[in-house]
Amino acid sequence: MTSIMTAPTSDTLSFSPLFQQQQAHQYKVARATAKERSRKLRLLEKAVLRYRPELQEALWADFRKPKAEVDLTEVYAVLSEIRHARKNLKRWMKAERVPTPLPLLGSRSWIVREPKGVCLIISPWNFPFQLAIGPLVSAIAAGNTVVIKPSEHTPATSAVIRKVVGAVFPEEEAAVVEGGVETATALLSLPFNHIFFTGSPGVGKVVMKAAARHLASVTLELGGKSPVIVDETADIQLAAKRIAWGKFLNSGQICIAPDYVLVHESRAAELESALTEAIAQLYGAEPSASADLGRMVNHSHLQRVAGYLEDARQRGARIVAGGKVDEEQKYMAPTIVCGVDRASALMQEEIFGPVLPLLTFARLEEAIGWVQQGEKPLALYLYSRDKKNIREVVRETRAGGTCVNNNDVHFMHPELPFGGSNNSGIGKSHGWYGFEAFSNARPVYQQLLPGALELLSPPYTSWKQRLIDLTVRWL
Numbered sequence: 001m002t003s004i005m006t007a008p009t010s011d012t013l014s015f016s017p018l019f020q021q022q023q024a025h026q027y028k029v030a031r032a033t034a035k036e037r038s039r040k041l042r043l044l045e046k047a048v049l050r051y052r053p054e055l056q057e058a059l060w061a062d063f064r065k066p067k068a069e070v071d072l073t074e075v076y077a078v079l080s081e082i083r084h085a086r087k088n089l090k091r092w093m094k095a096e097r098v099p100t101p102l103p104l105l106g107s108r109s110w111i112v113r114e115p116k117g118v119c120l121i122i123s124p125w126n127f128p129f130q131l132a133i134g135p136l137v138s139a140i141a142a143g144n145t146v147v148i149k150p151s152e153h154t155p156a157t158s159a160v161i162r163k164v165v166g167a168v169f170p171e172e173e174a175a176v177v178e179g180g181v182e183t184a185t186a187l188l189s190l191p192f193n194h195i196f197f198t199g200s201p202g203v204g205k206v207v208m209k210a211a212a213r214h215l216a217s218v219t220l221e222l223g224g225k226s227p228v229i230v231d232e233t234a235d236i237q238l239a240a241k242r243i244a245w246g247k248f249l250n251s252g253q254i255c256i257a258p259d260y261v262l263v264h265e266s267r268a269a270e271l272e273s274a275l276t277e278a279i280a281q282l283y284g285a286e287p288s289a290s291a292d293l294g295r296m297v298n299h300s301h302l303q304r305v306a307g308y309l310e311d312a313r314q315r316g317a318r319i320v321a322g323g324k325v326d327e328e329q330k331y332m333a334p335t336i337v338c339g340v341d342r343a344s345a346l347m348q349e350e351i352f353g354p355v356l357p358l359l360t361f362a363r364l365e366e367a368i369g370w371v372q373q374g375e376k377p378l379a380l381y382l383y384s385r386d387k388k389n390i391r392e393v394v395r396e397t398r399a400g401g402t403c404v405n406n407n408d409v410h411f412m413h414p415e416l417p418f419g420g421s422n423n424s425g426i427g428k429s430h431g432w433y434g435f436e437a438f439s440n441a442r443p444v445y446q447q448l449l450p451g452a453l454e455l456l457s458p459p460y461t462s463w464k465q466r467l468i469d470l471t472v473r474w475l
């Protein structure tokens with residue numbers, strides 16, 4: 001079994017034949033029972049394990065992602081999605097009976113989750129395997145056919161994705177199309193039933209506009225600036241350790257990485273030194289020598305983040321740790337920066353790199369106010385030992401997701417919906433929520449006996465009007 005590999009040249013930019021093939025095949029795929037879908041997912045699990053060493057090599061070649069991080073954040077993330085889906089698939093696929101209200105007595109109703117049909121997955125480069133195959137798991141569990149377009153910035157990984165998918169699925173069920181913006185644009189011109197996009201908010205808008213042409217439904221997993229609030233009651237050592245891990249993993253190129261920290265002014269100095277220490281513990285005194293620290297994906301992203309830092313420095317920011325850039329190695333040191341002007345690019349743009357600004361606040365309402373003024377973030381984190389503060393921050397802010405006394409890890413919980421809100425995303429993924437994203441909840445109402453509502457049809461005699469009055473008042 002092979003899947004389509006297409007070079008992104010203008011003469012091969014028509015994907016209609018592939019699309020039509022999947023369209024013709026969709027009902028057959030949709031008929032698969034829970035057992036059959038589970039078997040497909042088992043084959044996918046085996047393929048992922050078989051290609052694990054190749055994937056480790058590919059991600060090292062693409063941007064020096066450490067082997068352990070490939071295992072944890074790419075391989076295991078996908079395997080846990082598969083295992084969770086296999087365990088729950090039968091229950092998810094079961095028709096859901098719903099109670100009958102009094103005016104509809106004489107009927108029964110249920111909801112079936114039917115597949116959306118032919119789906120498109122467009123994925124980014126930062127977790128290139130997980131963010132292509134994770135949604136595929138949900139799409140297959142829900143009984144769809146799928147075209148995947150992985151990122152052009154991680155070509156070695158894209159080739160492995162193609163191999164994994166091709167080893168399990170015929171192309172009329174799941175196919176991988178490689179290429180860049182032109183390829184994505186050509187795919188987006190086709191009338192897919194659902195588009196699952198992971199990437200930047202800017203491109204998310206392009207995708208949503210394209211989807212509108214065919215009224216395709218969308219799941220948009222986007223990005224933004226995810227704040228961390230550290231209040232005066234926080235365990236600073238613990239916070240520093242966890243923030244440093246969640247920020248500098250993948251060199252800060254994580255959609256849910258802490259983007260910046262708002263720390264209570266009474267604890268700022270302590271947090272500064274605890275973070276500096278945490279970086280040394282994770283990556284040694286000279287992080288560039290550590291094999292456990294990834295690189296920036298390309299020169300343009302390195303220059304973008306280095307430019308933000310330089311701009312902040314010129315506006316008076318103080319670099320507390322790191323700051324070193326090695327163009328040739330696409331290396332940027334884990335960097336902590338204080339005294340950042342809130343109007344600087346570092347505080348206006350999603351950083352998506354290993355630079356962590358620390359800003360201070362005197363009263364919690366100030367920190368909350370700052371978050372409320374910005375776009376709704378993909379994640380908001382809070383370090384606190386005060387129950388009242390925890391309640392207040394969750395109640396008074398809006399975010400795609402939240403961790404209290406940790407960061408990033410909510411992503412790994414298969415029972416939690418993952419996704420953003422408005423600028424950080426539309427729709428949710430993972431587990432049941434991913435299955436739901438790729439399904440249409442179709443209500444089925446079955447009339448068994450003459451219904452009470454039939455009594456209320458014209459002509460509206462006076463006693464029928466009385467019955468209508470009773471219904472309006474009491475039922």
Ligand SMILES: NC(=O)c1ccc[n+]([C@@H]2O[C@H](COP(=O)([O-])OP(=O)(O)OC[C@H]3O[C@@H](n4cnc5c(N)ncnc54)[C@H](O)[C@@H]3O)[C@@H](O)[C@H]2O)c1
Nearest residue numbers: 123124125150151180181184199200203221222223224255
């Ligand atoms: N919410 C999440 O789960 C999540 C996960 C990872 C990354 N992200 C976000 O993704 C962004 C970084 O990833 P990226 O740089 O690969 O994102 P991106 O938006 O530049 O690209 C994502 C995908 O869209 C395609 N694309 C790019 N421009 C396009 C266009 N004009 N028309 C159609 N398709 C186009 C790319 O080829 C790629 O496959 C960050 O904003 C990050 O926060 C979000």
